[in-house]
Amino acid sequence: MTEAIVVADALRRVFGAKTAVDGLTFSVPRGAAVGYIGANGAGKSTTIKMLTGILKPTSGSALTCGLEPLRHRRQLARRIGVVFGQRSQLWWDLPLRDSFRALGAIHRLGRDALRDRTAELVDRLDLGEFVDTPVRQLSLGQRIRGEVAAALLHGPQLLILDEPTIGLDVLSKERLRVFLTEQRALHGTSLLLATHDMGDVRRLTERILVVDHGRLAFDGTLTQLVEQVGAERVVVLDLTDPAPPLDGIPGTRLVGVEAGGLRQRLSFGSGETTVAAILAVVARRGPAVHDLTIEEPDIEAVVRRLYAS
Template identity: 55%
Template structure:
């Protein structure tokens, strides 16, 4: 694959097999194969924002580690920006940025500003370019008051924004985000999502996002890939995934008083507890008309919207797919 054909990432039959030893009887150990990634193929074009989702243990992180060169594939073909990640890891490092939600790439005891200075030296970023990129990240991610604060004193949301900035100071072509909003409050999530949308629109940065939060996918990605048991189950629009899996969203309605179950076309009441009712409706449908009708026809106090769990979506995907085979 060359970058001229528009694909920045290409996987063809990618595999990763681990040999695992386990004790079976007494001191006897048995070796078995675990296929973490099992023949995955896909292409990501320059400038795409793609969600890469699945339950824990599905193979998402293993795929990311192969894309970054941390792990070597057991089989298949893999290219990122025309490079073989495992063989050309140092060259590739200048073309990619990585953010792991559970781990920081920043220096724990140093102020944020000093961590960024070390990043500049590691990637040999020209001073002018570094200053421009840092100023932009500081402004859009609201990092100004945090630059002199040691990383260990930052909250999770502040550190996450700091990590995203660090991953972008060298102008990568590709940004891998592994659970970038995990544990963040609503305001921090909104800031991160807004920044990523602007980054993609203004600079055309290609983003591959793994997350358990479907709202991340809805607000950022036009395309979603579902992986489970190391295999690609679905590749397409999020609305199509909901249709295939027949997943449902839930509108939680708090009324002024206890009433009989709400009856509205396109939704069904699945639970009632006093003045609170839970209404399920297709996840592929807009919530706006349902919210408007509830507000117009019932004495409403409050409401909230709950997205389906990714695990539930994938479980339904299996049910709707003959023999549990992939779709899409």
């Protein structure tokens, strides 16, 4: 069995009359990338604070990197990296490079190790143009890249990201996603990602945990979630010649006809039919398929359907 880097067992946290986290039980295998998603107030940030030793659970237990987070908070800090999208671990009036030096000293990195790791992160995150600029003068996208570099400076076993791309433009988000994918491949870093950005979930994680009012509503892959809520995929058929509407194909629903019948869109549920079966029926009707694409369900809509069920 793969060793777990995070274990939550009946984790619960109460604030006065409000139960923020209510009996969460899950584990994250070492080396995995898991998305932790839910609406505002669902309990995501509270869970992360308990897993990192910032908050004490009201009941239940947690192990992160094999340590009890609150009891072994100092030791745990050397094994994890954490980025909170709206909080900073950088020194506001210092250049990024000076923040990295200070953090290197805190984590007791040797001079050579700090130099080599800083150079790697500056290169891979394109920090070179502003690494000597005070943090207060950086754009949001530049600062977030600096935050991620700071969290990874000491080579943590686990990287925890809480809304890391909030407020970033499309280019900055994509640059950060590519970097995180590379880091996992190069260093085997485990990833726990709490986010509202479904693009992050789709691109960066292999498994998702959906939390609703502090309780675990789903644990599995995105494909399994789509199947559970009955969301539909869309096959887009580009035909060589215009054809009448391709309605009445078993297991499908015609949702669009474009360019006078040259392009047709059929939605279908994964358990109702397959693309191969659809193409077989289309071929019997006569029109030749020049090209096809599959549009996956919108993940935000899938999650909304899960909450509604």
